[in-house]
Amino acid sequence: MSSSPPIIELKDVSYQHADGSVTADKLNFSLFSGQKVAISGKNGSGKSTLLAIIMGLRKIISGEVLLFGHSCRTEADFSRFRTRIGLVFQDPDDQLFCPTVIEDVCFGPLNQGLTRTEAIVTSREILKQLNASHLENKITYQLSGGQKRIVALASVLAMKPEVLILDEPSNDLDLDNADRLISILKELSLPMILVSHDADIRAHLVEKEYLLEDGVIRNKS
Numbered sequence: 001m002s003s004s005p006p007i008i009e010l011k012d013v014s015y016q017h018a019d020g021s022v023t024a025d026k027l028n029f030s031l032f033s034g035q036k037v038a039i040s041g042k043n044g045s046g047k048s049t050l051l052a053i054i055m056g057l058r059k060i061i062s063g064e065v066l067l068f069g070h071s072c073r074t075e076a077d078f079s080r081f082r083t084r085i086g087l088v089f090q091d092p093d094d095q096l097f098c099p100t101v102i103e104d105v106c107f108g109p110l111n112q113g114l115t116r117t118e119a120i121v122t123s124r125e126i127l128k129q130l131n132a133s134h135l136e137n138k139i140t141y142q143l144s145g146g147q148k149r150i151v152a153l154a155s156v157l158a159m160k161p162e163v164l165i166l167d168e169p170s171n172d173l174d175l176d177n178a179d180r181l182i183s184i185l186k187e188l189s190l191p192m193i194l195v196s197h198d199a200d201i202r203a204h205l206v207e208k209e210y211l212l213e214d215g216v217i218r219n220k221s
């Protein structure tokens with residue numbers, strides 16, 4: 001394990017929804033450089049909520065979230081570091097909003113200041129890597145669930161994140177595409193948090209597994 005601070009660290013984090021339901025109760029978690037870890041847990045245990053907490057999209061009631069060693073409390077704190085973290089949402093429709101695939105994949109790089117030509121070159125490289133070049137000019141909302149999932153991943157990878165967070169990435173994928181996804185993610189040298197019910201992808205991809213249960217994260221035995 002590295003001696004540098006964790007890339008993502010949650011210290012005694014507690015969170016409850018507006019209706020009072022608690023999904024984190026003095027929860028602790030760290031992701032270090034070079035680590036690929038998985039978090040699993042029952043439906044509704046709070047995995048997606050936890051990822052939203054990491055991204056600063058849910059406000060915690062106590063504890064501390066640190067990104068790249070910096071304590072983040074305000075929206076301004078999170079927005080400084082959020083761009084370095086690639087979150088692939090559980091529902092690709094939350095991620096994709098442009099008319100065509102290439103526009104969706106280019107959106108992030110353009111936002112990061114690349115020229116249109118540079119953004120297209122980057123986006124095409126990523127689509128090729130994901131075996132999805134043929135989708136480039138498709139209408140996004142007409143894609144199948146599995147195709148949308150691959151395009152959502154492409155739109156995140158095109159921004160060259162330093163860490164990748166994946167929420168149920170293999171949902172809707174057929175066996176071939178799930179295998180391809182595993183090999184692509186394995187090849188990426190990015191640290192990664194994988195939230196997945198899919199034991200196969202977890203077993204192939206990560207070296208450490210955690211379980212989220214009753215608002216805390218435990219090592220999975």
Ligand SMILES: Nc1ncnc2c1ncn2[C@@H]1O[C@H](COP(=O)(O)OP(=O)(O)OP(=O)(O)O)[C@@H](O)[C@H]1O
Pocket residue numbers: 017018019021023041042043044045046047048049050
């Ligand atoms: N905005 C909200 N207000 C109230 N409850 C919410 C809200 N968002 C989520 N919840 C509840 O919080 C709990 C955790 O939801 P979350 O989506 O984080 O679980 P999950 O572990 O990702 O589930 P799954 O495995 O089904 O994707 C669920 O009971 C959910 O209904």
